[in-house]
Amino acid sequence: MANTSAAGLSWRHNLSRWLTAGGQALLDLLYPPRCPGCGRTGVLFCEVCQSQIEPPLAPACLRCGRPAEAEILCPDCRAMPSHLERIASSAVHSHPLRDAIHSFKYNNGRALARPLGAHMAAFWHQRDFRADLIVPVPLHAGRLAERGYNQSALLAHVLGNAVGVRVSEAVLIRHKATRHQVGLGRIERKQNVAGAFICRGDVAGRRIALIDDVCTTGSTLEACARALSAGGATSVWAFTLARARWIPIQGDAVPDPGSDPG
Secondary structure, eight states, X not given: OHHHHHHHHHHHHHHHHHHHHHHHHHHHHHSOOBOTTTOOBTOSSOHHHHHTOOOOOSSBOTTTOOBOSSSSOOHHHHHSOOSOSOXXXXXXXXTTHHHHHHHHHHSOOGGGHHHHHHHHXXXXXXXXXXXXXXXXXXXXXXXXXXXXXXXXXXXXXXXXHHHTOOBOSSSEEEOSOOOXXXXXXXXXXXXXXXXXXXXXXXXXXXXXXXXXXXXXXXXXXXXXXXXXXXXXXXXXXXXXXXXXXXOOOTTXXXXXXXXXXX
């Protein structure tokens, strides 16, 4: 009886996978994918565009990752304490990656999580990063319902599978709805996300890798790290797909209407 039941479950699982794959194939036939970088049809994100992704700027501050004269702590990081051990990014937020991220977030381009997450994984292996747990930056429930998915969580799962580190979406909660960060200066961004996150999972004694798509000022990442540190994490460092080339100073607005980096 148990074997019959197991066989039935296996058959239903295989049928479900076949229907999912068949449905995706039908969608691809009716609406073929188009590379967000160059517009080429029939490919999700073409190899030519992927080869043009700009590597992170160097040298950079050892903590915040902003361009610096040498790989040391920048004046801001020397003057201000942080709950983040460091911020690392796999690329610069510029064309064609910028276009791919925009499509990924705002055009229901969730399938782009595969190549974008793979890019992050390659950089992770290159730098030999370490973590006990991967935690994506969460969306507020209202924003999640509006978009239908959390792009940071999709990236985190592709990355986690590739590097062999467990991913948890449950330990960090965004319990406070906030304004979009685009158009806000550094101080406004920091105030906007203050107290927006709480830790509800067991992170005591763990080294956490916090995952997001784009970093501009690091305000969102800092707010997340504060909550995780309060929950007992040994250390928190952030890893984002891209880093904005232009870093605003206090009071400056962020001239980037194409995405909503934190």
